[in-house]
Amino acid sequence: MIQPKASSVLTNLFSPFQIMDDSSPRPVRSMFAWLVGASQVLGLASVVLTGVWMGHYRGGFAWNGSAQEFNLHPLCMVLGLVFLHGDAILVYRVFRNEAKRNVKLLHGIIHLLALIISIIGFLAVFDFHKAAKFPDMYSLHSWCGMATIVLFCLQWVMGLLFFLFPVASSGLRASYLPIHVFCGLVLLVMAIGSSLLGITEKLLFSIMPTYSLFDPEGVLANILGIVLVCFGVLLGYLITREDYRRPPNPEEESLSVHFKTLIEGGSPTRP
């Protein structure tokens, strides 16, 4: 029976520079650690820049139907649908040598957190629009953003059914896995694209007369956009590069290790 190595997963959470398999060549390990570090700096920078933009230039945060409630929308979306979403995908590379069920659980938990935060951000903008009697769902940002969040929810439910509480046969799961992985990356790109559209929309609604004069608010928001693009490119590289992939483990696959065995503590060979 395989025991979950939860403690080592948690230890590794705080030691990203010692995460690669010792059998990997040293330059590959070292480069991977630097790139993961850089991705985290970019991801956190995007959240901080959004917070500064909304907090300093747009009057801060509240939940009272005012523009301050709207300000929660960009912050929650960048935090949930971009940063946490990206990191939830990245755990499969960072913890590539940990037991798959632990990594899967961590992936699901971070995604749940991303989903909750995104839904708060989603509600914030609709609540603000309702209070201010602003129309909904007419802009390209709203169309792309709505498509992203609906598909993100669908992807989360499908992931839950297929991989955490596997109701599908192992053959079906194996067929769905590459689609799940592809859709995860597409949704991250769509979330970043929607964020850039939101930045442009917000700037043109708020500071159109001074935007072309390199207003500091505009420059800050543009930099936020570029940081989001760099985060996406780095995540894309880390996720798709062959050297960084989780090594196949036929034994683990054949044991069909999944959430059920983890929570019940039963034999992983149980169907």
Add this chain to the structure above:
Amino acid sequence: MIQPKASSVLTNLFSPFQIMDDSSPRPVRSMFAWLVGASQVLGLASVVLTGVWMGHYRGGFAWNGSAQEFNLHPLCMVLGLVFLHGDAILVYRVFRNEAKRNVKLLHGIIHLLALIISIIGFLAVFDFHKAAKFPDMYSLHSWCGMATIVLFCLQWVMGLLFFLFPVASSGLRASYLPIHVFCGLVLLVMAIGSSLLGITEKLLFSIMPTYSLFDPEGVLANILGIVLVCFGVLLGYLITREDYRRPPNPEEESLSVHFKTLIEGGSPTRP
């Protein structure tokens, strides 16, 4: 000496439904053909929608420093940096069983066409801004768009040096190839993202008061944005799916078949 099969490349250009290796399973071949067909419909639709938007709603095209000159910018960018750029990448999947040097040549030619059209589109907007005394390079669209076109030029020159007129060693070329492939896909995504930002900017500059009333121009431009996203997703799927990859051909690789041998008709084993 391997003879280029230019005629079969050209024949296949017009028969995308008979393009997969006969050894591929029938459902894989059939699905691939449908997806390639769908990608072409979406790509052409995006060009047509941009043409209709600029031609019908924005007064058509000219090269005289007027708003009609600006109208060439979106059309050229969608045609060059999105549709042709995407198709230049796709040729490696569509002609996966053709001689590599022919496909490489076709890839380079389509990219050259994409580059020329993109540069015309790039000049159109700067020329219009200059004539109208509009400021340049302050918006997120301009920052993302400029980064995309500069990196696209760099990628084209690097591709030319590494693969069409290989000046680098075969080891260096092999190391650079996955980076070239990754950057090609990133640039396609950046081109689509920049286009979406351009759509949003243009709509908010032109029809802000009526955009929220579902003005037909706004709806058409939003649909264009969604079509561009779908084109990108489909291209991404076709390019990254394992079944559709070009099968490795060690003999071809060892012969180091490149442009020089094609144009000189010499032995492909010549360095």
